[in-house]
Amino acid sequence: MGQGRLPARLGLACCLLLLLLGGSGGLGSRGMPRGPWEEEQGPVAEGGPWGRARYEAVKKHLRAVGALSKQYWQYLACKVWQEGCEEEEEEEEEKESSPSPGLEADLNEQLHGQHLAKEVVVRAVQGFLQSPQPQKALVLSFHGWSGTGKNFVARMLASHLYRHGLKSKCVRVFISLFHFPYHKYVDSYKAQLKKQISETVQLCKQSLFIFDEAEKLHFSLLDAIKPFMGRYDNKGQVDYRRSIFLFLSNLGGNTINEVALDFWRAGRAREEISMEFLEQRLRLELLEPAENSYAHSHLLEENLIDFFVPFLPLEYHHVKLCARDAFLARGLPYTEAALDEVARMMVFVPKEEKLFSAQGCKSVSQRINYFLP
Template sequence: MMRWLSFLQLCLSLLLILPLPLEAFEPLTMGAIGLGAVGFGTYFKEYTYCKFTECCDDRSIPANIEALRSSLNRYLFGQHIVAQHIIPALSAHFQSRSTSRKPLVISFHGQPGTGKNFVADQIAKALYLKGSESSFVSKYLGQADFPQAGMVDAYKARISREVRNKLHECPRSLFIFDEVDKMPSGVFDTLTSLVDYNAFADGTDNTKAVFIFLSNTAGTHIADHLGNLMKGGKLREDTRLSDYESLLKRAAYNLDGGMKKTTMIESHVIDHYIPFLPLEKSHVLSCLQEEFWRWDRNPDSQKNKKLIDDIIDTSISYDRTHGLFAISGCKTLEKKVAVAVNYS
């Protein structure tokens, strides 16, 4: 209430002085009026315009890391390494926003259905009031946005232009590049300078942004490595990021895709390589139970238990090498549960 009274008083003051001719004011007075106008504009935007539309401010970008933590704990299955590293990485980045010297750059790797897109969406949901629908969230799809290897130069120019424009609009932007393994090699070369330690001549601030790359690259390598570790007696939950990080860097750099031989890896601008482990039967079961809850169906009822068992027995295939990991993870379960619930 006090803020609105102050706002009304300011408006009345302006109405009283504006009818006077400008020549009536001394230069010092005119300067004070100019500063007052700037303050008035900031005040007006913060307490009126930005109350009803999205702005690059704390209201529209709350960066609710605790909400993200709760969501991952509740809905992400079989990915202890992800939860251990994503939360601290984002927390540190946003806490040091005023002193950060580069954007946060994260690369997700793993087989389909292991949760990469889910986590990226949950990050957007936690950081922005409008989640993935925020105008400050940009998402690119490999096959859809960069389909032709012969157009790499055009794609590089597009990425550079669009990222700079978005950063100029809001330094606290999020960029998600999905299907990196399906992008032509070299497409990210001009992006390296935009995610490195930089002070741009045009005033563009990149230090508050977040870049996330999603790729199936190294998914089979992660599965084979985990399978061998488990056969050697190591528990899945005891594996750490250090067990996979060098493997991910080598695979991303050497295998076909947008990261192949890229200067982004050579320049060490990627802060975190995050492995998404292949899912086992118990994790798929948890995904199925969650899908039933999403349909307001109790997965523990006798009827639904049978439906879940049928889906697992008839629709889930496991890797040939170890016989432990569901090939498609939880990727196809949503549609299978929809059929089971509506036509059983």
């Protein structure tokens, strides 16, 4: 810190402290802050000692000022001299990073038409959090059409893990085309990404990293973060085993939809679709030598992804449930006719059956604006 800047900061600190110490009451006769001893005084105060009540009031005031000034100096030392900040940050993080037991209940109530996603996410996350010493970070890969609930589940998981949800300093969200738009800068992106992940894990023992539009990530970016997701070798100074990585992708959506459509045509309920059957089909599609980042990265080949989480296409009655939730979230009354009207606004495919919502539940919350008075 330069010598010229230090006196200025000390002067600012002293001014602020003086304001704090004189900060109770209104303005006195000379325009200065007035404390309890400058209030209009009666005969007893004018000619002798204060009354007992006034004495106790002054004591209480001084104790409060002392406590505030101590907190202020701690804050000032942290912000100006970067001293004494660690304990405050650690205490805040300890409060923030406590997993909530209500994840399963909220998924059952608010996530519609996704029996497989509910089961896999709840089991994977609960098992990971309950493990005293996991061997590696938890890596989940969400797959399915847009609007089926991938981002919704990611937000819900963040809100149950951290007090401030996605705004927590322990959560980092990366959107491929927003954060890494140009392939010519991929080397710079790799360095930044590694640095951000490392710093977050050093700050928080349990961190959450969300990669949206993961199919658009350059394959070298996926390869760059492999060391954070692999088994812990005890060589580095930072332990990443308590981290959770979520990859959200539209890849595999067609395969998932084909399976759901085949079950419907065979007269079988979608709840009969098993994870074993669908995951096998999904893996085969992702391993095809197509022009996608997953095929060119080593995430699949090295089995770094712990669970593939399929999100099924949503049907008409699922869209109605999303519409109901949107009405309730805004405190608006609704009728079955209104829910039907919202659902009929959506486009359904295939062309013959018109079974699945092409947008899932995306834009449903905007469509209820038609029903506002």
